[in-house]
Amino acid sequence: MAPHKLARTCLGLFASALLATAAGSSVAQPVGETGAMAPAAAAGRPAGPPVYKVGGTLATPVPDREAGLPRESLPGAKFVTLAEWTKMRDIPRTGLYIVDSLNVPNGLPEDLRTAGFRLSPDGLLRDAKGKLKALFIVSHLYQGGLKQGSLDSRFAKFAEAAMGAVITPAQAGNPFRFACWSHAFWLEYSDGFCRWQDLHSVADAFGPNINNTCSGPLPHTHITSIEVRASINGINAANTCTNATTCSTMAEWNIGCFWPAYGSASLSNFASLVDHDPAHGNPRGEASASWFH
Numbered sequence: 001m002a003p004h005k006l007a008r009t010c011l012g013l014f015a016s017a018l019l020a021t022a023a024g025s026s027v028a029q030p031v032g033e034t035g036a037m038a039p040a041a042a043a044g045r046p047a048g049p050p051v052y053k054v055g056g057t058l059a060t061p062v063p064d065r066e067a068g069l070p071r072e073s074l075p076g077a078k079f080v081t082l083a084e085w086t087k088m089r090d091i092p093r094t095g096l097y098i099v100d101s102l103n104v105p106n107g108l109p110e111d112l113r114t115a116g117f118r119l120s121p122d123g124l125l126r127d128a129k130g131k132l133k134a135l136f137i138v139s140h141l142y143q144g145g146l147k148q149g150s151l152d153s154r155f156a157k158f159a160e161a162a163m164g165a166v167i168t169p170a171q172a173g174n175p176f177r178f179a180c181w182s183h184a185f186w187l188e189y190s191d192g193f194c195r196w197q198d199l200h201s202v203a204d205a206f207g208p209n210i211n212n213t214c215s216g217p218l219p220h221t222h223i224t225s226i227e228v229r230a231s232i233n234g235i236n237a238a239n240t241c242t243n244a245t246t247c248s249t250m251a252e253w254n255i256g257c258f259w260p261a262y263g264s265a266s267l268s269n270f271a272s273l274v275d276h277d278p279a280h281g282n283p284r285g286e287a288s289a290s291w292f293h
Helices: 003-023 039-043 082-087 108-114 152-163
Strands: 048-056 078-080 095-099 134-143 180-190 194-206 223-232 235-244 246-257 266-274 284-292
Touching: 048 134, 078 082, 082 095, 108 246, 134 284, 180 266, 180 284, 194 223, 194 266, 223 246
Parallel strands: 078 095, 095 134
Antiparallel strands: 048 284, 134 180, 180 194, 194 246, 223 235, 223 266, 235 246, 266 284
């Protein structure tokens, strides 16, 4: 056999062996034209919905029908339910998918630009390097009105440390009082010969609207401290931002090569927001979400 034919044959056998090992003696399923198999389809086990915990003085969810920006504020974005996402057999190669929301989350257009994403009106999503990506976003908006939640004991230590920082009065709710905040998690799919899943945790601080509520468009405001964490299959990332309007972090899971599926992942996100503003009761909020997808 000619050397170049032998090399191709060996490479083919090597790839087949890897596929057989990853599949555990089962035959690899074909990949749809839209992209790789979704986690639930690939693993043969159902994906579970996120389990949320919320605490702090700003712990009341803003109703979805009232929260966010009009859909036309982000041309090219698609809207899906969590059930539709979970049932996807194939993950699209590109696109921005806002999950379980009637509107575009407050702060999302700015957060996407900061992270280097570019969404075109035809629905193509590219990262800072120009590579096509698929990004699914789940976001929740909170305001005051509930008593402190179940996470207060852990959150109080972070709040106490943040309150001890040396800050000027101008940093308290600058330029607006801290009245609303959002916590979002983004699951980013990187398609190709080798695959990654990146889990982003993003938190934004807002002032109230002109009607002194948290509905509709909201202005960003600087607060004392924002902490975010993300974890995907035991790979952890964290970030703390001071005198900030927003804060984000990203945990990257390198799935590997040769295998057409993304695989299943255990995910968790966390955000804590604190403002040293005694005039308004030192507002603070905390949220966590854990799920399997």
